[in-house]
Amino acid sequence: MFLIGEYEEKELTVLSEFAIADGIFHxxxxxxxxxxxxxxxxxxxxxxxxxxxxxxxxxxxxxIEIYPRMKPVGKELEYEVTTEKKRFGINGLDEMLGGGLPEGTITILSGGTGTGKTLFALKFLLEGAEKGEKGLLLSFEEPLAQLKRNAYSLGWEIDKYLQDGRLDIRFISPIELDIDKHAFEIIDMIEKNNVNRFVIDSITSFESSIVDLQKYKDYIWAIAQELKRRNITTIFTVLTENPFSPLMVSKAQLSFAVDNIIIFRYVESNSSIKKAVGVLKARGINHSRDLRKYEITPNGIDILGKLNETNMLK
Incomplete structure (x- = not known):
């Protein structure tokens, strides 16, 4: 039997009918x-x-559709660990990572505006598509048409992968986002499409829609666990406020939930601005500690030599 009524929340603990009820739904x-x-x-x-x-x-x-609250699992996460690496297909960066990202890990690409985080993430998905793997990109910033234009400008083939289903790109407005519903939609898309590589671009835009910061951190930890359990190699892009900062990852301090962190930053030298990339963190990888220059050209992304000018590290 159900008893239905309209009550203020403070009444739920004092009225007699709630004392005898076996269950209370608010x-x-x-x-x-x-x-x-x-x-x-x-x-x-x-x-x-x-x-x-x-x-x-x-x-x-x-x-009626209910989306149970996403929460971190208290017990130790059980999932298969492999030695396979997932390459970006960018010579130099894959070398810095000892051959690529370990399969099933979570990676943050952190950097200022214009440093190319989205392009690096897109290249990661295209490299997987070239090898027959399925990739999914959820964009909170750039619609499909703009991402395609960016890919064309670097000479990357993207249409054939979109057409044959090896690449799926979805644009979602962060303004209308609910994180619990979104988590179920992510898992549903990944399972239906047998996704191997997954990108959220960017977590920063996603973060802007969140009212409760702790709920957001719980969500990130929980969704990271779900992705690891399914052995999905995942990238989150993060926008840093200071593009010249060498160590800033994110305001929400999300490094606790990820395995790898790659930083992109601007450096100033001889009155010119250059770009540099470094691997800040990579669990279980004997990765490079170098900060290396890179360029984004009509021919793609080129990782250049080691950055060794001391004034660039200030």
Whole structure:
């Protein structure tokens, strides 16, 4: 039997009918960044365990859809570890990584605006497509037409991979995003398309839609665990506020959830601005500690020599 009523939240702990009830579901709405969202909380359920916290739900023409809160798994994550490497297909960078990114790991590409993070991530997916692997890019910044234009400008073939299904690019507005619903959509897309390589561009734009920072960190940790468990090699791009900063990764301090961090930064030398790339962190890899110059040209991405001018490291 269900008893349905309208109550203020403070009444749920004092009225007598709630004392005798075996289960209590609290449904409520709240405004988040100009959007009204519905949530469900299970406050009580005798004789069984239940998921605490806020669970978003929607009422649609298809019925009621509930998106349980994404949360980190407390126990040790169990997943298969392989020795296979996933290459970028960029000579020099793959060498810096000892042959590429370890399969099934999570990597941050962190850098200032215009440093080419999206292009490096896109090249990673195209390299996989060339080898018959399926890639998925979720873009919160650039629509498909703009990404295709950028690929054309570097001489990269992209249309054939989009047409044969080896590459899928989706643009999502971060303004209308709910992280719990989004997590289920990510996993659904990955499973339906048997994705091997996955990119979110950028986590920074995604972060701008979040009200609760702790909920956001829990989401990143939880989705990283789900991707690792499925052995998906993943890249998150992150925009840093200071493009000349050598060590800034992200304001939300997401390095705890990832295995590898590659930084891109500008350096000043002799009144000119150059670009440099370095591997800041790579778990289980004997990676290069060098900071190397790179250029993005009509022929692609070229990793150049070691950056050794001391004034560039200031």
């Amino acid at each position: 449904l409520y709405g709240q405004e988040e960044k100009r959007f009204q969202k519905r949530y469900l909380r299970i406050l009580k359920m005798r004789g069984t365990s239940f998921e605490q916290g806020e669970h978003m739900f929607e009422i649609t023409p298809a019925g």
